[in-house]
Amino acid sequence: MKFSWDAIFNTSYDQNSVLVTETLCYLGIIFLSIFGIKSLYTGSEVYGFALLGFGLSIALSLAYYKASGSDLIHKSFLTLSFTLLYIYLLATGGQENTGLLWCYAYPLLIFTFVGLKRGLAYLIFIVICSIIILYVPDHPLVTHSYSDNTRSRFVGSMFFISLMSCLLELERERANAGMAKANATLEAYAVTDELTGLYNRRGINKKIDYELQRSRREGSEVTVILCDVDFFKQINDQYGHDVGDAALKLLATQFKNSLRATDYAGRWGGEEFALVLPNTPVQEGFMLAERVRERVAACSLHHQDIEIRLSISSGISSSRYFDQYDELIKAIDVSLYSAKKSGRNRTEPQIFGAPQLAG
Numbered sequence: 001m002k003f004s005w006d007a008i009f010n011t012s013y014d015q016n017s018v019l020v021t022e023t024l025c026y027l028g029i030i031f032l033s034i035f036g037i038k039s040l041y042t043g044s045e046v047y048g049f050a051l052l053g054f055g056l057s058i059a060l061s062l063a064y065y066k067a068s069g070s071d072l073i074h075k076s077f078l079t080l081s082f083t084l085l086y087i088y089l090l091a092t093g094g095q096e097n098t099g100l101l102w103c104y105a106y107p108l109l110i111f112t113f114v115g116l117k118r119g120l121a122y123l124i125f126i127v128i129c130s131i132i133i134l135y136v137p138d139h140p141l142v143t144h145s146y147s148d149n150t151r152s153r154f155v156g157s158m159f160f161i162s163l164m165s166c167l168l169e170l171e172r173e174r175a176n177a178g179m180a181k182a183n184a185t186l187e188a189y190a191v192t193d194e195l196t197g198l199y200n201r202r203g204i205n206k207k208i209d210y211e212l213q214r215s216r217r218e219g220s221e222v223t224v225i226l227c228d229v230d231f232f233k234q235i236n237d238q239y240g241h242d243v244g245d246a247a248l249k250l251l252a253t254q255f256k257n258s259l260r261a262t263d264y265a266g267r268w269g270g271e272e273f274a275l276v277l278p279n280t281p282v283q284e285g286f287m288l289a290e291r292v293r294e295r296v297a298a299c300s301l302h303h304q305d306i307e308i309r310l311s312i313s314s315g316i317s318s319s320r321y322f323d324q325y326d327e328l329i330k331a332i333d334v335s336l337y338s339a340k341k342s343g344r345n346r347t348e349p350q351i352f353g354a355p356q357l358a359g
C-alpha cells in the first residue's frame with residue numbers, strides 16, 4: 001500500500017491497521033539497522049549483529065506478507081520477533097544500559113499487531129519473563145544485572161504503560177465495534193422502506209442490478225415482477241391516508257409470505273412494489289405472480305366494520321429476454337400498463353418472442 005495522507009484519512013479500519021503495521025515495520029527496520037550498524041562500529045559486534053538480525057526478520061516477514069497477503073502469519077511473526085527482541089534487550093541491557101528504554105514500546109506494538117485479547121496473553125507472558133530476568137539471580141541467559149532501584153522503577157513504569165495501552169486498546173476496539181454497528185444500521189436504513197419494512201427503491205434496485213450481473217455471469221435467469229395496487233386512490237379518498245398506509249403494510253406482508261428466502265420484495269414507490277426472483281425462469285415467476293395476485297384478492301382490510309378488498313395488477317419479465325436494467329424495467333412497465341388496461345387484477349407477461357403465458 002502506498003503511503004499518503006489521503007490513504008490514512010480515507011481508509012477503513014482494516015486498511016488502516018495494515019497501513020499502521022506496515023509503517024511500524026519500516027520504522028523498526030530503519031531503527032534496528034541504524035543502531036545495529038552503529039553498534040558494529042563501536043565494537044559491540046554481538047549486539048550489532050543481533051539488532052541487524054531482528055531487523056532482517058521484520059523485513060522478511062513484511063516481504064512474505066507482500067507476496068502472500070497473509071496478514072495473520074505476518075502479524076504473528078512480528079509479535080514473536082518483538083517479543084524475542086524485548087527479552088534480548090532486557091537480558092543483555094542493550095548498549096550502555098539503554099535496552100530498557102526500548103522495552104516500553106512493547107505493549108503498544110503488541111496491541112497494535114494482535115488486538116486486546118491476544119495482546120493481553122503476550123503481556124502476561126512478557127511480565128513472567130521480565131520477573132525471571134530481573135529477579136532470578138545468576139540466570140545463565142541473563143548477562144546484565146540491574147540495581148534494585150532500576151528494577152522496581154522499571155516494573156512500576158512498565159505496569160503503568162501496559163495498563164494505559166490496554167485501556168486505550170479497549171477503547172479503540174469499543175469505538176470500532178460501535179462504528180461498525182452504526183454503519184450497519186445506517187446502511188440498513190438507506191435501503192429500507194420505513195412504512196412497509198421492505199427494501200426501498202434504492203435497495204431493490206441494487207438487488208436487481210446485482211442479480212442481472214449475476215445472471216449474465218452465470219447464465220442464470222432472474223425474473224422481476226412489478227405490482228401496482230388497483231384503484232388505490234379510492235381507498236385513500238374514501239377511508240383516509242392511514243387506512244391507505246395500513247393497506248400497503250398488509251400487502252407487504254402478503255408479498256413477504258409468498259416469497260422464498262432467496263427472493264426480494266421492495267417498495268418501488270407509492271402503491272407499486274417490485275419482486276425479484278433470482279434463479280427463476282419467467283414461467284415459474286409468472287405462476288408465483290398469479291399466486292400473489294390471488295392471495296391479495298382473497299385478503300381484506302377491516303376498517304370500522306367495513307371490509308376493504310384489494311387487488312393488484314402486475315407486469316413481469318426476465319433477464320432471459322432483457323439482460324440490461326433499463327430494457328428490463330421498460331418492458332415490465334409496458335406489461336404492467338397493459339395489465340391495467342386489460343381490466344386490472346391480472347398479471348401480464350412481457351417476454352417478446354416467447355410463448356404467451358397469460359391465459
Ligand SMILES: Nc1nc2c(ncn2[C@@H]2O[C@H](COP(=O)(O)OP(=O)(O)OP(=O)(O)O)[C@@H](O)[C@H]2O)c(=O)[nH]1
Binds near residue numbers: 271
Ligand atoms: N396512503 C398512502 N397513499 C399513497 C402512498 N404513496 C402513494 N399513495 C397514493 O396512491 C395513489 C395512487 O393513485 P393512482 O396513481 O391514481 O393509482 P390508482 O388509484 O391505484 O389507480 P390504478 O393504478 O390506475 O388502478 C395516490 O392517491 C397517492 O397519493 C403512501 O405511502 N401512503
